[in-house]
Structures are given as C-alpha cells and as structure tokens.
Amino acid sequence: MEGIMMKTIYVNATFFTMDKENHIFENGMMVVEDQLISYIGERSDELMVGADQVVDLAGKWVMPGLVNTHSHILMTLLRGIGDDMLLKPWLETKIWPIESQYTTEIASVSAQLGILEMVKSGTTTFSDMFNPNGIDSNVVMETIGETGIRGAFSYSIFSFGTEEQQKANIKGAEEFSKKYKMFADGRLTTMVAPHSPYACTPEALMECVRIAKENDLMMHIHVSETDYEIQDILTRYGNRPVEHLRKLGVFDQPTVMAHGVVLNDEERAILKQYDVRVAHNPISNLKLGSGVADVVSLLDAGIIVGIATDSTASNNNLDMFEEVRTAALLQKGMYKDATKLPAQTALALATRVGAEAIGMGHTGSLEANKKADFITIYPYDKEHLQPVSAAYSHLLYAARGSDVCDVFIDGKTIVKDRKCLTIDEEKVIAEVNRLQKSLV
Numbered sequence: 404m405e406g407i408m409m410k411t412i413y414v415n416a417t418f419f420t421m422d423k424e425n426h427i428f429e430n431g432m433m434v435v436e437d438q439l440i441s442y443i444g445e446r447s448d449e450l451m452v453g454a455d456q457v458v459d460l461a462g463k464w465v466m467p468g469l470v471n472t473h474s475h476i477l478m479t480l481l482r483g484i485g486d487d488m489l490l491k492p493w494l495e496t497k498i499w500p501i502e503s504q505y506t507t508e509i510a511s512v513s514a515q516l517g518i519l520e521m522v523k524s525g526t527t528t529f530s531d532m533f534n535p536n537g538i539d540s541n542v543v544m545e546t547i548g549e550t551g552i553r554g555a556f557s558y559s560i561f562s563f564g565t566e567e568q569q570k571a572n573i574k575g576a577e578e579f580s581k582k583y584k585m586f587a588d589g590r591l592t593t594m595v596a597p598h599s600p601y602a603c604t605p606e607a608l609m610e611c612v613r614i615a616k617e618n619d620l621m622m623h624i625h626v627s628e629t630d631y632e633i634q635d636i637l638t639r640y641g642n643r644p645v646e647h648l649r650k651l652g653v654f655d656q657p658t659v660m661a662h663g664v665v666l667n668d669e670e671r672a673i674l675k676q677y678d679v680r681v682a683h684n685p686i687s688n689l690k691l692g693s694g695v696a697d698v699v700s701l702l703d704a705g706i707i708v709g710i711a712t713d714s715t716a717s718n719n720n721l722d723m724f725e726e727v728r729t730a731a732l733l734q735k736g737m738y739k740d741a742t743k744l745p746a747q748t749a750l751a752l753a754t755r756v757g758a759e760a761i762g763m764g765h766t767g768s769l770e771a772n773k774k775a776d777f778i779t780i781y782p783y784d785k786e787h788l789q790p791v792s793a794a795y796s797h798l799l800y801a802a803r804g805s806d807v808c809d810v811f812i813d814g815k816t817i818v819k820d821r822k823c824l825t826i827d828e829e830k831v832i833a834e835v836n837r838l839q840k841s842l843v
C-alpha cells in the first residue's frame with residue numbers, strides 16, 4: 404500500500420475532541436487520511452465520497468490517546484520490588500543494585516511489557532527515561548519501534564563510577580540522542596536526560612545542555628521530588644534545585660521536569676519564565692512518601708503540566724485513567740475545594756496539554772491536521788459507566804484503563820477489541836516471569 408493514500412471514515416460514535424473548546428460530537432464523524440485526522444465534526448455525507456473504508460464504531464466513545472509524560476518502561480519488570488520505601492533508600496538499596504544486573508534481554512522484555520500495559524490502557528504517547536547501564540540501547544529502541552507507540556525515549560546520564568565511565572555514559576547518550584532523534588517513521592524521538600541535580604555533577608549537567616543545544620533536543624530531568632533533595636542540593640551547591648539548574652543553563656533548553664513536588668512561588672516564577680514544563684506523577688509521589696505537587700499553583704502560574712505514572716516500581720501500574728483521576732482528587736482534597744482541577748481541565752492535562760508539555764503538539768487532541776492517535780471505549784456493557792449520559796464525567800471519575808477497546812496510533816490499529824496487534828502478549832508475559840526469577 405506504500406504511496407497510496409488511505410481515507411478511513413469513523414462513524415456512529417461520540418467524539419470527545421479534547422481540543423481547546425472541548426467539542427463533543429455525538430453521532431459525529433472523523434476522517435483519517437493516512438496518519439492524519441483531516442476532519443472531525445458532524446456527520447457529513449459529502450465527505451464520505453472517496454472513502455476507502457467506513458468504520459462503524461457502534462456507539463463507542465472516542466477520545467485522543469492519553470499522554471504519559473514521564474515513565475521508565477525498562478523498570479516494568481521491577482513491579483512489586485521495593486514497596487513502602489522512601490525515594491532515597493528505594494533508589495540506593497533496591498533499584499540501582501537491581502538495575503546493575505540488567506541485560507539487554509531484560510530491558511527489551513520490560514519495555515514490551517510496559518508498552519503493552521500502556522497501549523491496552525489507552526496511552527498512545529509517552530516520554531521515558533532509561534538507565535542504559537549494561538544494555539544495548541539499539542536493540543531496545545528497535546523493539547520499541549516495532550510496537551507502534553509514539554514517544555520520546557531518553558538515555559539517562561548519571562555521574563556515577565570512574566571518570567572514564569562517566570565520559571562513556573555521556574558519549575553514549577549523545578550518540579543515542581542523535582541517532583534516534585527521528586525514528587520509526589518519526590513516531591519516536593529522544594531527549595537529553597540527566598537523571599537529577601543530585602545524581603549529576605554540574606559539569607555533567609552542562610554537557611547535557613551542550614548536547615541538547617547542538618542537536619535541538621528537549622531536556623528531561625527529575626527535579627524537586629523530595630524535601631531531602633532540596634536540603635541536599637542547598638548544602639552541596641548553596642542553592643535549591645531550580646536555581647541550581649537555572650544557573651547551569653539547563654532551562655535555556657526546553658525542559659520537562661518530572662515531579663516538582665517541593666516548589667515555592669519564586670521557583671514557580673522561574674519555571675514560568677523559562678517555559679519549563681512539569682510532569683506530575685501523583686501516585687508515585689504518594690507511594691514514595693514524597694508529597695503532593697501543588698498543581699493548582701503551577702497552573703495558576705501559567706506553567707504547562709502533564710500527567711505521568713513514573714515506573715511500575717513506584718506506582719505500581721501504568722494506567723493513566725487512574726493517574727489523572729488521582730491528580731484531580733488530590734488537588735480537591737489538598738485545597739478542601741471541590742472546584743479545583745475539574746474534569747475537563749484534568750483530562751486536558753492527560754491529553755492535549757501533556758502532549759504540548761513534551762513537545763508533541765501534533766498529537767493529544769482530535770483536530771484536523773493532528774496525528775490520528777485515538778482510543779475507543781464501549782460504555783454500554785459496563786456497570787461503572789452507567790448511566791452513559793454523564794460521559795465526560797465518567798471519563799475522569801469512573802473509567803479505567805481496562806475499559807479501552809481499540810487503540811489507533813498514526814492511523815494504524817495497535818489494539819483491536821483489547822488484543823494488541825503489535826506485541827505477542829502471551830510470549831511477553833511468559834518471558835517476563837522467566838526473567839524476573841533471574842533478577843531477585
């Protein structure tokens with residue numbers, strides 16, 4: 404079919420566009436030409452002319468695929484390891500020692516399991532950081548490419564080990580970032596990902612800025628996750644993390660900072676000034692006992708915020724429906740004000756705004772000229788989605804990842820009737836269980 408334009412028309416569904424006006428088209432129509440949406444709106448017989456395929460969605464809800472702005476799919480095999488620990492001992496006594504045993508096979512299978520879980524729960528775009536220690540990242544990237552998902556996959560930089568090892572780490576990150584900047588038909592890209600201000604020296608952070616600048620890449624970094632981190636950076640460098648990174652030039656490049664749990668007004672003003680985006684990981688922050696990010700204040704300050712799961716070792720699932728619901732409920736509870744983070748705003752953070760946060764504004768909403776990345780839910784046979792009349796509310800407050808029926812990315816069917824067409828589900832599950840035994 405190469406070179407031939409395919410025009411597919413989706414009808415008989417309710418379309419939640421998640422565009423800025425939050426249009427909803429009941430019994431609407433969406434036209435997809437190759438990878439792009441060319442029309443979304445009321446049903447029009449005129450536009451049916453020349454269609455290669457008309458798909459009857461039989462009463463389903465259609466919304467843009469969810470956007471997970473901060474994940475670690477290579478850690479999916481670590482689900483259930485290191486529960487009930489604070490971040491520092493969790494990383495230092497559990498996660499990093501286990502990651503030092505990683506092989507390329509473990510990394511690839513973990514990535515497949517993570518993506519399988521993501522797509523089957525409605526995520527079509529993700530932004531990930533991985534620990535490259537001991538693995539062939541080319542193999543992992545090829546594996547990810549085959550799944551059909553969209554996203555950014557970032558080779559992390561840590562200032563650990565000998566000087567030689569640190570140099571090799573930075574060199575590896577630079578080569579990887581360049582090689583895969585435009586990969587898998589443009590679905591996959593890279594960012595430059597220093598782990599954090601506490602795991603990277605100022606010199607390493609400045610090298611990251613250089614790589615990002617020279618290659619026109621975004622930065623992705625864990626920042627201001629815990630009180631401990633604030634004190635640690637203050638003691639080591641005389642400034643809190645945001646000011647420390649600002650001074651080193653990190654925010655001169657478009658940056659996504661994961662967490663932002665511990666921020667003051669002055670820091671929010673800096674983030675706004677430098678257009679730093681925040682990936683909010685509510686469940687991971689709760690589980691690691693880090694706290695609750697003040698999303699309302701971030702949004703009030705005009706900062707772009709996306710929603711994220713972090714890894715299955717601190718979550719412990721990749722269900723973005725659960726994540727965004729938790730995000731909304733936490734702000735209401737924290738402010739003792741039920742009007743905070745209402746359904747439409749929260750869902751926008753998990754779709755269109757999240758996509759913008761990670762520099763992927765070409766996806767995240769159902770609009771003409773955007774990528775055809777969308778998911779369907781059939782509500783009529785699900786008790787928890789009745790009565791169907793309050794659909795918008797249900798998407799935030801009642802829906803689950805397991806409600807997702809079909810997933811389309813770049814106009815291609817990735818999941819059909821809850822079966823992933825690009826990943827051998829049974830094989831991955833068997834391999835995960837075999838490999839996990841070799842790790843612990």
Ligand SMILES: CSC[C@H]1O[C@@H](n2cnc3c(O)ncnc32)[C@H](O)[C@@H]1O
Binds near residue numbers: 478597625687
């Ligand atoms: C930066 S590459 C991925 C690497 O980061 C570690 N990690 C996972 N979750 C967190 C978190 O919430 N804060 C800090 N570091 C985290 C883990 O070692 C991953 O492999």
Ligand SMILES: [Zn+2]
Binds near residue numbers: 473625714
């Ligand atoms: Zn993380």
